[in-house]
Amino acid sequence: MKAPIPPYEKERLQALHELDILDTPAEASLDRITRLVARVLNVPIALVSLVDEDRQWFKSRTGLETSETPREMAFCAHAILQTTPLVVPDAEQDERFSDNPLVTGAPHFRFYAGVPIRTSKGFAVGTLCAIDERPRELTQEEMDILRDLADVVSREVQLRENLMLARMQRNRSDALFRASEAGYRSMFELASVGIALVAPDGGWLSVNTALCDILGYTPDELKILTFQDITHPEDLNTDMELLRQLIANEIDRYQMEKRYVRKDGSAVWVNLSVTKKLSEEGDLEYFISIIQNIQARKELEQEARHDALTGLYNRRALDAMLPIAQARADRSMLQMALMFIDLDGFKGINDTYGHDAGDDLLRTISARLQSSIRRTDSLVRLAGDEFIVVLEGIVPGVDEAREVAKKLLAAVAEPIIIKGEVIRTNASVGFSLYEPGSGKAPDELMREADRWMYKAKHMGKGRVMP
Template identity: 40%
Template sequence: MATYPIPQDEAERLNLLHALNILDTPSEEAFDRITRLVAHILDVPIALVSLVNTDRQWFKSRIGIDANETPREVAFCAHAITQTTPLIVTDTTQDSRFMSNALVTGNPNIRFYAGVPLRSIGGLSIGTLCAIDSKPRQLSPDEISILVDLAALVSKEMQMREAMLLSHARSEQAIQALEDVEARFRTIFERAGVGIAMVAPDGGWLRVNDALCQIVGYSQDELLKLTFQDITHPDDLNTDLSLLQQLINNDIDHYQLEKRYITKSGRSVWIDLIVTKKLSINGELEYFISIIKNIQEQKEAEASLAKLHKELESRVETRTKDLQLANEMLSASIAQQLRFEQELRRREAELQMVLQNANDAYVCIDHHGVIRDWNQQAEHTFGWSHEEVIGRPLDETIIPASMREAHRAGLARYLATGKHHVLNQHIELTAVRRNGMTLPVEVRISPLFIDGKTIFSAFLHDITERKKAEAIHEFEATHDALTGLYNRRAMFNLLPAAIDRAKRTQTSLALFYIDLDGFKQINDTHGHEAGDSVLRVIGTRLQESIRQTDTAVRLGGDEFTIVLENIKHGTPDVNMLAQKILEAIQQPIQLDSTTAVISASIGIAIHHADDIINAVQLISQADSAMYEAKNAGKARVCVHK
């Protein structure tokens, strides 16, 4: 516990002291001159400019002692900085605060102390100007006044340094504010759903966004080599230039115009153009700012409406004699017109929605991982309304529980080191909806630095349907469509992997090669649909006859294989299972109008851990054994020797 009083503004006081960067610096004549005056005028052996740090007092200027500093716990100045008036101790041996102080009981044997706080611009006390004597004494009011005046000079010197520090800090804040504004502008400029451009006074493009490039069909590099005059339709150019001149002359502060651009492919596209100007501090024109909206579909709809009106007028003029028919046609035409107008309004609403809302879910979080923005697509994707999620931690909202710790660790690592694995790239992750259901999403996360803090913008796209399609495609690529068993292609991936596992675990595996006996006769007698039914039943029986760790495969036609791993008792185990499978195959199969009975010839090849054969050789051995079984009379099992 501290033996000295702690100022109420201790933290603020220490922050200022450290910011001044004056601790542990060489002596300066500006301060030494004042301590010499104190020692001379007050006739004391010791005079100090003392700065009180966290756990020590350090002397910026000293007269009469060799030490640069003392611990704060024995510093008289630690008491003086808490006072609003000078601290005067006439006899330290009679003052309960100091009579046991090591500086009183030992060298330099302080008996008298007078200290005046040194104040900052804001009134914070960072140290003292003090006079010390080894014998008790009194100061006259004039002497105290002199000490206060000299302390004011020291404070003034400190305040000059503080003012320079504040000026530098304000400059840095202004620079940071400008950088933040530029970052916000760049984000809006690049991600806007409408075209935005900065245009030089001569019409050259200075800066364009991707949306404008999409409208006109040029890349940014190509467009920056042109002027807006180059791509403006000749019939619209004079009107545009006239309005632009009015803007330059300050007759108007902006203008809006519907005109046509000529795209790179030579096609005309209607756009809605809004133009304003950017002036320098001196009032000189720097560049124009253009906002470009594609209204081609709107114009096409208007043209259709105009054509429709013309047709109506012609019909009314030529068919006035048949009023009923004309009225019917007019009603139909009006209905069509209303549909066009409704379609036009719908298109405009859709366009407005595109400008205001991204197609993907958009989520913005701060550096604490707390949600700060959430668009309509995010509401739809995850089931949380905008009002519900603002202020909620992201990890407790859409991140599965198993991934939350990794999310927090990654966020902390990036904020501490700048290192990351997921920013500015498309990655696939699992998210969770409000109802607890998970969904796969494709995510792109971008950091943005504003007001000295980091925020993260993420666009999340639900890829559930894509994943389903990929899973179906993968299943179809590796499975037989008729039986649902693995197919020949999968066989040549599964078997080598099983052989590798057997070698690692020092176990044996067996490969059954099964060829159905009499299947061709069923096909010829009952037709291919009956044959397909038989193959499906056989596939089911094979799957039901083996362990979960074993694999059944349809090679094609009436040929099947089974891979049995981790065989414990060798040939007896294998023969027993083969007989079980043979009996299952031989059970009657009910077709639509009859019952079919089929058998099979089974060849077996056994692979031991020390065997040096590959998958192709093992299949060849099993195939040879199968033919040996078939040649021996069919409906039997033969093991390769």
């Protein structure tokens, strides 16, 4: 089925012809984009197609020999009519394309996905498209990548448009125009996300500017490192296990949130998506990694999950971590304890010394409690002068939990000097136990520990129950 002619066709064609791009030589920056589309989406054909009056002409092409086709055969002539991408999962089942010579004969198109390429005035002069000889669907992630790369091509077109307009309006010299045109940055440099080709052993084969900005390294510095060298140690095992599954064909791609260690030693959170490129013989050639900086979002999440005064986890974090800790206990078959700590006489300290002194006291107590537990345990400021400790991997029975609670009480009881005053306080502790596989609900653990804490307080304070 021949695509309708858009109502703004005259203006669209004028915008296309003013670009002076038709029938020009291939450009490395665009060829890199079509190659990347083919690799990332695993399609045999990727094109930058420009829809002229009676033809579509390919400014860049990967996997297709011909440089143009009649417009009446062009899938892209349909795509430029849309404000959203055109996706054809199976052309043989689509009445618009089922009798198209490109479908019924060589090169036997079955799948098509095209995103319009637009000028600065919004005219769709062509598309960035991916084509396959077999029916398929794109994942949301793949569609997002195609949109992002089409946006890069649109920016290339708009840069050319601006340069052409400047030349016409200001009569710039040919030398200046060629210098400006030669200044086109490659797709890697234009992309807003980090992109890398990674060797099977983890070495960086090719990296773009955005990735270098994320990691703080130059391309030359990265190329003598591996991704393992700069992955945060706590995230490396997960990354390597997913990579093993990818190599073993157990999965065809993976995505994870992880931390890299930047050149300055700081950690940066990223969202990592990884696919692989195989040779015609089926051997692994390299991995394709798309890396998005999510540090700002992680910092916001960090703020939302931490108490502003003490820096400890807050109630929201506790609600998220407690079911996870119970699941770990179920898997390891090791007991877990939840301790409810309430400071004794905190209101009197506030009334006597003022709220600033009370805040200083809470910060000091928080630091003492934190230093008295293991790294595998979690300390939460629940509210006011109430704290929770999640104690994981303890021996069965109450003895170990009780010993830890006494250690915490001793830390709280140490005198504190605030603004020249010696302040003494104490706490009451109640705890509940989670037996692996018991299915006890988190709120039940909280209520039980709360009840024991109040029994300890009523028995004279500074005590542990049960």
